Amino acid sequence: MACTLLLSSRKDLNGMSNETSDRRIYVGNIDHRISEATLLKMFSPFGKIESEDFLLHTRGPKRGEPRGFAFVQYSTKEEARLAKEKMHGRLACGRPLVVRLANEKSAAETVESSSKVAGVVSRSIHSGNSSGQMSRSAKIAAIKNKLKVLEDDGSRAKKQKQVEHYSS
Template sequence: MDPIGYVDDKSESRLYIGNLDLRITEAALIKMFSPYGKIISEDFLWHTRGPKRGEPRGFAFIQYSSKEEAEMAKEKMHGKLACGRPLVVRLASEKSQLETANNSSKAMGEGHKIHFTGNGVGQTSRSAKIAAIKNKLKSIEEESSRPKKQKQTDDVS
């Protein structure tokens, strides 16, 4: 979806599938969603870094050949239990619209927080926010790469 709000046909036939149990495989996901139409692509997301590297992230995207097939799959599969967990199924365009709405409301709240702390700036620049996120990620990576400290026990015989 672009900033103006235009949604192309591809995004209208693409589904976001969330709340996936980590035991669900790509093959199982395709098998669950194939009765509703022709699947033309599937993106099963994996952790690429950190301690969970190579493990599923718990969500995926499925692209159908038509908007109608995607809507049918959404209607039939949303809330359906898979490995004991209810699936969250939305059109991918709906997911991005919800995130945009949530992020803009969070940003407004953050802007007020910054203003009330006496910063004087009112809002931080985009590049400053990106730099802060990069620094946070770097510190997390450094923290996870450090050897764990073990408790020392004093043997007094």
């Protein structure tokens, strides 16, 4: 399998192409003893898996070790929803799996993951091309998203203080 860095020119707010986000699931809280092959065996009963991204640490003392989460892309959105329904909360090596549609990520997770995209190792079943570092425009977009989240959080806190001041 070829290692690739997933970057698409047409992305939604979560950093995924619009055509695949509804067929792609996030699988989190994966025990480090679960291999890529085991993950595929666990999720293949729910439909045809087109690709999977089993994320590994790319530097530091944990280099090459699993990061504890992955993405699985099915051929249809129905298969992805079925996998989410059947596998969310299911115990694997004593840990409950967190499974959700990839486009259901919160804004804070989106900012965090988009700023770390350059360090992600992605393995794709069908894709054989690699694209190197994250583009400058993608980095700028990640910073803008992070600033927007911070501004939104700051304005909510300010409004809350005003409400508390006027109500006392």
